[in-house]
Amino acid sequence: xxxxxxxxxxxxxxxxxxxxxxxxxxxxxxxxxxxxxxxxxxxxxxxxxxxxxxxxxxxxxxxxxxxxxxxxxxxxxxxxxxxxxxxxxxxxxxxxxxxxxxxxxxxxxxxxxxxxxxxxxxxxxxxxxxxxxxxxxxxxxxxxxxxxxxxxxxxxxxxxxxxxxxxxxxxxxxxxxxxxxxxxxxxxxxxxxxxxxxxxxxxxxxxxxxxxx
Amino acid sequence: xxxxxxxxxxxxxxxxxxxxxxxxxxxxxxxxxxxxxxxxxxxxxxxxxxxxxxxxxxxxxxxxxxxxxxxxxxxxxxxxxxxxxxxxxxxxxxxxxxxxxxxxxxxxxxxxxxxxxxxxxxxxxxxxxxxxxxxxxxxxxxxxxxxxxxxxxxxxxxxxxxxxxxxxxxxxxxxxxxxxxxxxxxxxxxxxxxxxxxxxxxxxxxxxxxxxx
DNA sequence: TAGATTGTTAATCGATTAACAATC
DNA sequence: TAGATTGTTAATCGATTAACAATC
Numbered sequence: 001x002x003x004x005x006x007x008x009x010x011x012x013x014x015x016x017x018x019x020x021x022x023x024x025x026x027x028x029x030x031x032x033x034x035x036x037x038x039x040x041x042x043x044x045x046x047x048x049x050x051x052x053x054x055x056x057x058x059x060x061x062x063x064x065x066x067x068x069x070x071x072x073x074x075x076x077x078x079x080x081x082x083x084x085x086x087x088x089x090x091x092x093x094x095x096x097x098x099x100x101x102x103x104x105x106x107x108x109x110x111x112x113x114x115x116x117x118x119x120x121x122x123x124x125x126x127x128x129x130x131x132x133x134x135x136x137x138x139x140x141x142x143x144x145x146x147x148x149x150x151x152x153x154x155x156x157x158x159x160x161x162x163x164x165x166x167x168x169x170x171x172x173x174x175x176x177x178x179x180x181x182x183x184x185x186x187x188x189x190x191x192x193x194x195x196x197x198x199x200x201x202x203x204x205x206x207x208x209x210x211x212x213x
Numbered sequence: 214x215x216x217x218x219x220x221x222x223x224x225x226x227x228x229x230x231x232x233x234x235x236x237x238x239x240x241x242x243x244x245x246x247x248x249x250x251x252x253x254x255x256x257x258x259x260x261x262x263x264x265x266x267x268x269x270x271x272x273x274x275x276x277x278x279x280x281x282x283x284x285x286x287x288x289x290x291x292x293x294x295x296x297x298x299x300x301x302x303x304x305x306x307x308x309x310x311x312x313x314x315x316x317x318x319x320x321x322x323x324x325x326x327x328x329x330x331x332x333x334x335x336x337x338x339x340x341x342x343x344x345x346x347x348x349x350x351x352x353x354x355x356x357x358x359x360x361x362x363x364x365x366x367x368x369x370x371x372x373x374x375x376x377x378x379x380x381x382x383x384x385x386x387x388x389x390x391x392x393x394x395x396x397x398x399x400x401x402x403x404x405x406x407x408x409x410x411x412x413x414x415x416x417x418x419x420x421x422x423x424x425x426x
Numbered sequence: 427t428a429g430a431t432t433g434t435t436a437a438t439c440g441a442t443t444a445a446c447a448a449t450c
Numbered sequence: 451t452a453g454a455t456t457g458t459t460a461a462t463c464g465a466t467t468a469a470c471a472a473t474c
Contacts, residue, residue, distance in 0.1 A: 015412035079419025206292025
């Protein structure tokens with residue numbers, strides 16, 4: 001990786017490239033041009049080339065990119081070579097959906113534990129995984145060296161869960177609660193507030209329907 | 214609303230403001246400055262003021278913004294005054310999580326129907342809602358005038374579901390599948406590919422852990 | 427060689443931020 | 451009036467895009 005600054009927007013697109021390449025590899029497409037790759041995912045070819053160029057020269061002029069090679073480069077760039085153990089706090093509907101999501105393992109992620117504080121839920125099983133008492137979270141994080149935590153609890157509980165995660169060594173938080181969480185700057189926080197996302201969709205929907213009526 | 218172009222990034226922030234204001238209104242905070250509002254959600258005050266200024270002059274110089282007034286303006290701007298009927302296709306874990314999500318109604322959205330094509334699931338109930346046969350989707354969309362559809366099906370089925378939604382009059386699609394969907398330009402498409410989002414988090418996590426070790 | 431496509435530079439476009447006059 | 455905060459302009463910063471020499 002070169003030393004200079006990489007645009008945030010580029011990083012957001014890397015997983016999209018990676019995913020598309022996985023699909024092409026499965027279908028045994030051997031070589032792809034930035035033009036073709038871009039077309040499949042709705043990104044201009046110049047942007048594809050520029051994004052990749054921040055990390056190296058992966059293509060061959062006049063030819064294109066070899067799919068398996070580029071895919072492996074992206075896997076490494078994204079940090080998906082070694083599997084990341086992760087934990088989920090909150091065994092409600094969303095927590096369950098995430099646990100059951102089959103795609104994590106394929107992408108080098110593995111849900112190692114689920115925690116909740118509701119006695120009616122603790123001890124039940126979700127897809128081979130026993131829901132554990134939230135009290136035991138810290139111990140597990142340290143035992144297993146877990147660095148990645150998912151917050152799928154109600155807004156009121158989110159900051160406390162985050163604090164406890166951070167204190168036990170978690171370095172990346174995927175936050176599904178609507179709370180704006182405070183974490184130290186060496187902790188990577190990613191907010192996935194679905195209702196915020198939906199409201200932005202409704203804004204555009206409302207606007208386009210108003211205009212056409 | 215003024216005539217000129219509003220930055221995409223501004224639109225993405227509006228729901229965050231709206232949500233914060235809802236919380237403040239509940240706690241009976243009457244007036245808030247751009248400074249204070251921004252602080253709560255991690256957005257600089259100048260940006261708060263600029264974003265709001267695209268839609269009007271909602272504040273009072275020397276004073277700030279009246280919370281209930283600004284909240285109502287944002288509700289209107291976002292198109293959340295009248296409730297939007299929506300439908301979900303795919304009654305798997307994610308579909309279930311979305312149906313059970315209590316927050317939609319509060320934000321002017323209402324899940325009117327759920328569809329699936331699995332005979333073992335059709336006819337079962339999820340939170341008062343009967344899972345219907347996917348065959349009947351088109352009829353329902355037209356009967357109820359539904360404009361908003363959620364795609365929570367496997368990648369292979371996503372484009373077909375999208376096509377059928379579009380042909381029946383859906384104007385906004387919230388796509389949870391990893392497929393890059395093709396829709397006419399008057400249809401608003403929002404992709405919510407969770408594994409893409411997670412990979413971007415892992416990228417940063419990996420990078421920060423590498424550096425500190 | 428002729429045709430294709432990369433990697434990169436420079437131009438353009440868009441978003442954020444600082445600063446301050448207006449005004450409560 | 452003195453202090454506070456908006457709304458807006460202009461400067462800065464960052465991202466996208468066009469264009470093309472390098473090269474397969």
